[in-house]
Structures are given as C-alpha cells and as structure tokens.
Amino acid sequence: MTDKRVPAGQRGRGASPTEADGTGxxxxxxxxxxxxxxxxxxxxTESVPPAPGTRRPGGRTARTRxxxxxxxxxxxxxxxxxxxxxxxxxxxSGVHKTTLYRRWGGLEGLVADALDMAxxxxxxxxxxxxxxxxxxxxxxxxxxSFSDSSAASAPTAFVAAAFQSERAAQAxxxxxxxxxxxxxxxxxxxxxxxxxDTDIDAAxxxxxxxxxxxLRVFITREPIDSALADQSxxxxxxxxxxxxxxxx
Amino acid sequence: MTDKRVPAGQRGRGASPTEADGTGxxxxxxxxxxxxxxxxxxxxTESVPPAPGTRRPGGRTARTRxxxxxxxxxxxxxxxxxxxxxxxxxxxSGVHKTTLYRRWGGLEGLVADALDMAxxxxxxxxxxxxxxxxxxxxxxxxxxSFSDSSAASAPTAFVAAAFQSERAAQAxxxxxxxxxxxxxxxxxxxxxxxxxDTDIDAAxxxxxxxxxxxLRVFITREPIDSALADQSxxxxxxxxxxxxxxxx
Numbered sequence: 001m002t003d004k005r006v007p008a009g010q011r012g013r014g015a016s017p018t019e020a021d022g023t024g025x026x027x028x029x030x031x032x033x034x035x036x037x038x039x040x041x042x043x044x045t046e047s048v049p050p051a052p053g054t055r056r057p058g059g060r061t062a063r064t065r066x067x068x069x070x071x072x073x074x075x076x077x078x079x080x081x082x083x084x085x086x087x088x089x090x091x092x093s094g095v096h097k098t099t100l101y102r103r104w105g106g107l108e109g110l111v112a113d114a115l116d117m118a119x120x121x122x123x124x125x126x127x128x129x130x131x132x133x134x135x136x137x138x139x140x141x142x143x144x145s146f147s148d149s150s151a152a153s154a155p156t157a158f159v160a161a162a163f164q165s166e167r168a169a170q171a172x173x174x175x176x177x178x179x180x181x182x183x184x185x186x187x188x189x190x191x192x193x194x195x196x197d198t199d200i201d202a203a204x205x206x207x208x209x210x211x212x213x214x215l216r217v218f219i220t221r222e223p224i225d226s227a228l229a230d231q232s233x234x235x236x237x238x239x240x241x242x243x244x245x246x247x248x
Numbered sequence: 249m250t251d252k253r254v255p256a257g258q259r260g261r262g263a264s265p266t267e268a269d270g271t272g273x274x275x276x277x278x279x280x281x282x283x284x285x286x287x288x289x290x291x292x293t294e295s296v297p298p299a300p301g302t303r304r305p306g307g308r309t310a311r312t313r314x315x316x317x318x319x320x321x322x323x324x325x326x327x328x329x330x331x332x333x334x335x336x337x338x339x340x341s342g343v344h345k346t347t348l349y350r351r352w353g354g355l356e357g358l359v360a361d362a363l364d365m366a367x368x369x370x371x372x373x374x375x376x377x378x379x380x381x382x383x384x385x386x387x388x389x390x391x392x393s394f395s396d397s398s399a400a401s402a403p404t405a406f407v408a409a410a411f412q413s414e415r416a417a418q419a420x421x422x423x424x425x426x427x428x429x430x431x432x433x434x435x436x437x438x439x440x441x442x443x444x445d446t447d448i449d450a451a452x453x454x455x456x457x458x459x460x461x462x463l464r465v466f467i468t469r470e471p472i473d474s475a476l477a478d479q480s481x482x483x484x485x486x487x488x489x490x491x492x493x494x495x496x
Contacts, residue, residue: 080411080412082330082412156411159411159466159467160408160411160412162469163328163404163407163408163411164328164330164408169469172467172468172469173468173469173470176467176468176470177468177470180468201479204460204476204479207460207463207464207468208459208460208480208483210463211456211459211460211462211463212452212455212456212459214459214463214467215455215458215459215462215463216455218466218467219407219420219424219462219466219467220420220421220424220425220428220455221410221417221420221421222421222425228452231449231452231492231493232456234487234492235456235483235484235487235492235493236483236487237492238486238487238489238490238491238492239482239483239484239486239487241486241490242482242486242489242490243486244479244482244483244485244486245479245483
C-alpha cells in the first residue's frame with residue numbers, strides 16, 4: 001500500500017515519483033493526534049498553494065484523508081477512472097459513503113484530492129553540484145518511477161482520469177505546475193554557477209528533460225530506460241549551453 | 249466533418265495532424281467505385297504495415313469504412329471513449345449495428361480501425377532545405393494542429409481511449425511509431441547534407457521535437473504556441489549539433 005499512497009510518477013523527480021514518503025507517513029501519524037488533515041498538509045507544504053479546482057475539507061483527521069486517498073489510488077490503479085465508484089472508496093477506506101459525499105462532494109473531488117495529496121510531499125530535486133548531474137538525476141528518477149507496472153499504475157490512472165474529469169485535469173495541471181516549479185531550483189543553481197544564462201526559461205528546460213520520457217510512457221507507449229534518460233538529459237544540457245532556452 | 253475525418257494531432261506533422269486529407273478524400277470517393285477500403289488503403293500507404301492489434305475487415309466499401317470512421321471520431325470527440333457505443337456509431341454512420349459487430353468485432357475494433365485509418369494518409373514531413381527549417385516546421389505543425397478545440401478533440405479522444413482499451417493503445421502506439429518513422433526522412437536528409445552525424449538516433453530526435461508540445465497538450469494541460477514550437481525546434485537542433493542524439 002505504501003507504493004500506492006505515494007503515487008509514483010506523480011510526485012516529483014522531474015514530474016515523477018519518489019519511493020519513500022516521509023510527509024505522507026508523518027501526515028498519517030499526525031492524524032492519530034487529532035490534527036486536521038488540512039493543517040498537517042499546510043505545515044508540510046507551506047510553499048505549495050492549494051490546487052485550483054480542488055478543496056480540502058477541514059475537520060477530518062489526516063488519517064481518514066490518507067485512508068481515503070489510499071482507496072482512491074488503489075481503485076484507480078485496479079479499475080481506472082471509469083471503474084472507480086464512491087462505493088468502492090467507501091468499502092476500501094472504511095469511511096462511510098455519506099461522509100465521502102459530504103466531505104469530497106463525489107468521485108471527482110475524491111480523485112482531485114488524491115492528486116492534491118500526491119503533491120504534498122517533501123521531494124526536492126537533486127543537487128549533485130552540476131547542471132549535467134542534476135538533469136541526469138532528474139531524468140533517471142522519472143525512469144525509475146516507471147520501472148515496474150505497479151509503480152506506474154497510479155500515475156497512469158491520474159493522467160487517464162484527467163481526460164474524463166475537468167476537475168481531475170485541473171488537479172493534474174496544478175500538480176505538474178508545482179512539481180516543475182520545484183525542479184527549477186536546479187536551473188537557479190546552474191545560473192549561480194554560471195552554467196546557464198540568467199535569462200534562461202527554466203520552466204521550459206525542466207519540462208524538456210522529462211518530456212521525451214513522459215511522451216513515451218503516457219502517449220506513444222514505448223519503453224524507457226536509463227540510456228534514454230541520459231540522452232534526454234544530455235540533449236537538454238546541450239540546448240541550454242547553446243542558449244536554446246534563453247528568452248528572446 | 250472534414251476536420252474529424254482527419255483527426256488533427258494524430259496524423260502527421262511530427263506526430264500531429266494535417267488540415268487537408270487527400271488520401272482520405274480519395275478513399276471515400278474510391279468507395280463509390282466499389283474498391284475495397286483495404287485495397288485503397290494499401291495503395292495509399294504501401295510502406296505502412298497494418299497496425300498490430302487492429303484488423304481491416306475486407307469486402308466492405310471504402311465509403312462504408314469512412315462513414316464508420318467519421319461516426320467513431322465524432323462520437324469520441326463528443327462523448328469520449330467511455331461514452332461511445334456501437335449504437336452511436338450505427339446511428340451516425342447509417343451502418344447496421346450487426347454489421348458493425350460482424351466486421352469490427354465491437355467498440356475496441358471500431359476505435360482501433362479509426363486510428364489505423366488516421367495513419368493512412370499521404371502526409372510527408374517538411375523539406376525546407378535545412379534541418380533547422382524542417383524541425384521548426386515539424387514543431388509548428390504540431391502547434392497548428394491543436395490551434396482550436398475542435399481540431400484537438402479527436403486526437404485527444406484517441407489518447408484518452410488508449411488508457412482504457414489495450415487494443416486502442418496498440419493502435420495508438422502503431423500510429424505514432426509509423427508517424428515518427430516518416431519524420432526521420434528529415435534526419436536522413438540532414439545527414440546527407442552533413443548537418444547531423446551518421447550515427448544519430450533519428451527516432452530520438454524526431455520525438456524530442458514534439459515531446460515538449462505533446463506533454464503540455466495531453467499531460468500537463470498547458471498552452472502551446474509557435475514560440476514554444478520554435479524553442480523546442482531550436483533545442484533539438486542544438487542538441488543535434490552537440491551530438492547529444494548520437495548513438496554511443
């Protein structure tokens with residue numbers, strides 16, 4: 001269940017996952033103290049604004065929210081968005097259906113909140129000391145996050161759900177926007193070291209690193225591996241050095 | 249209907265659409281002569297192997313196949329894969345439901361065949377005389393193909409359907425594989441002109457040009473424009489010049 005509570009491919013690593021989830025664990029445990037899920041989440045992600053189109057109902061414990069999120073992820077992974085029902089989430093979370101409707105509004109709200117929680121982690125991009133190393137690590141983390149089908153199932157289900165639910169689409173957009181914003185720290189450090197120009201479009205660069213990988217995973221359905229990650233990182237580095245991402 | 253018979257974003261242009269569809273039109277008209285859809289398709293795409301996971305029932309006219317394809321695309325665009333039914337296709341194509349089941353097997357076969365037909369066009373990549381110009385044109389064609397929501401709806405529905413149907417996923421994979429293979433002509437010409445090394449990974453380069461654009465359209469749901477296209481092309485060109493796509 002740990003791997004599903006932390007939806008691989010949706011959490012970080014250059015718009016991809018992490019294996020361990022300190023924040024999620026803390027959140028779940030904090031729930032036992034009676035702290036509200038919203039408050040704990042706020043503490044864990046002070047700099048992360050709430051995703052548009054989602055809401056975080058207050059008053060329930062973080063433990064309840066995590067249990068519901070786990071059930072949503074399991075359901076998405078096993079049945080996809082079309083097969084997911086509020087009944088399923090109720091059965092697998094132990095939270096009554098009427099509570100789910102009251103607090104999350106329904107299925108779209110449940111999925112959006114699960115995605116929102118996926119963004120509430122403490123992931124930070126690699127800091128290897130060089131742009132080359134950082135970009136390579138970012139790309140490799142994306143590949144690692146899709147290394148097996150169980151890790152890939154939840155993020156894939158989120159991307160699929162976004163095609164069917166406007167609210168999920170908004171939550172997915174917000175997730176990636178926030179995730180890529182974290183990645184720009186890599187570019188800021190590169191600028192400080194003189195490895196990139198001050199007018200570089202950092203948002204474009206960090207997206208370029210993972211784009212060829214996510215294209216293959218979610219759209220063309222082609223395999224990815226560490227060699228492809230390295231190639232993508234090398235290409236992004238070369239383009240950076242040539243000034244291709246500089247604003248004109 | 250023309251725009252839907254030619255699913256923008258799914259046909260070419262660096263894994264994207266074309267506006268006009270000479271092949272599709274010829275195919276429809278050829279149907280009137282009694283030529284089989286399969287035969288016409290073979291003529292139009294001699295070098296294109298049938299998509300795995302799809303089949304092309306023989307014997308029906310190309311006109312029938314085109315009408316069915318139109319209905320599938322309209323249905324996907326209007327209702328998405330979860331809302332599409334064989335009944336809908338029958339109603340909108342004028343082809344009896346039992347015929348649809350007999351010839352296409354069911355909904356998955358209908359969607360896979362529509363995607364298969366989307367790949368049966370005469371699109372060829374740009375040939376501007378330079379790799380720089382060709383990559384820029386490829387990227388801009390992708391942007392143009394998603395310039396309005398009606399053009400984008402059918403390809404988006406195909407990508408969405410692939411998340412829910414293994415057969416659609418196989419057809420989508422085959423579509424993009426064939427489309428990107430056509431794009432490698434751009435790289436072959438660049439190698440001949442000495443603009444790229446002979447050991448360049450052409451498949452990786454052509455995917456890299458459209459990846460940042462398709463990532464934003466289908467996954468992160470961010471806007472794309474011609475400036476982003478030019479940036480993506482410039483980055484791919486710089487990476488090519490630096491040897492980042494060369495096989496090691």
